[in-house]
Amino acid sequence: MRFTFVLLVLAACGGSGSDDSSTIDAGDETSSDVTTQADAQTSDVKIADVATEQPTSSIVPPLGGSSNGSGGASNLSGASEKAGSINYQLIVPATPSKPSPFLLVYSGTEGGAAMTSNLISVGPTTGTDGFIRAVLDGVVYNANGAAGATVLDDVRAKYDIDNDRTYLLSESAGTGSGLMLGFHLRQEYFAAYWVNDVNTTDSPAQNASALGFQPWGQVGPGGDLVDANFIVNAMKTAGYRTPTPAPYNGTGSGTHGDPNQFIAAVTFFPGKTR
Helix, strand or coil: CEEEEECCHHHHCCCCCCCCCCEEEEEECCCCCCCCCCCCCHHHCCCCCCCCCCCCCCCCCCCCCECCCCCCCCCEEEEEEEECCEEEEEEECCCCCCCEEEEEEECCCCCHHHHHHHHHHHHHHHCCCCCEEEEECCCCCCCCHHHHHHHHHHHHHHCCEEEEEEEEEEEHHHHHHHHHHHHHHCHHHCCEEEEECCCCCCCCCCCHHHHCCCCEEEEECCCCHHHHHHHHHHHHHCCCECCCCCCCCCCCCCCCCCHHHHHHHHHCCCCCCC
């Protein structure tokens, strides 16, 4: 069952709100569990091209650098893109900053198009409207972290992406894929990761000492406190920086698909760096 919420909930979260007919599709509260297998989709993962980076450390990608990508179009509001066999939707500001913060998102069962619309709607009130944002459909790419790695490489090649302001959000049906990407395949790329409306668990493959920096981490339970607590504890053990409280326990935390928790998740990223 799908729930659609009017964006007037933004006012409750400190946003400016809107009185037009824009809506947030909060997804499905009956998403099936997915099994995370860190080594399941590694064959299609491309090794990042670091030859064009500005290396200031031994960390890959280097701290303080950017991807130096060029050639991507600007002023995109959910354009359909393809990287190899992977389809995704892309949001790009009219004048992207150089380097640009980047948010990679796995949608829930609402799908990639609805998630893209939601991200555009909440952009101004969450401080993310200046981000480049790429969205994968969490149902289509269920348990496929390699799809996200492919999109990450594609966007970095096209745009000048800030190495220290690259973020990951996974939601509901996209939980397993996000955990695979953010905890295993490309853990070192993400300054911050919010796991939203969780339905499975995993632990970071490397701790902060091995990574060379302390990632930020948070979990929106969406009613699943058991899995949320497991992931938060795993993040803390690995040396992640987590806010207080963690897991998130604000408005919407007890209901799968609540738009207030989604807004809290998106608001989490601005200002976070590696």
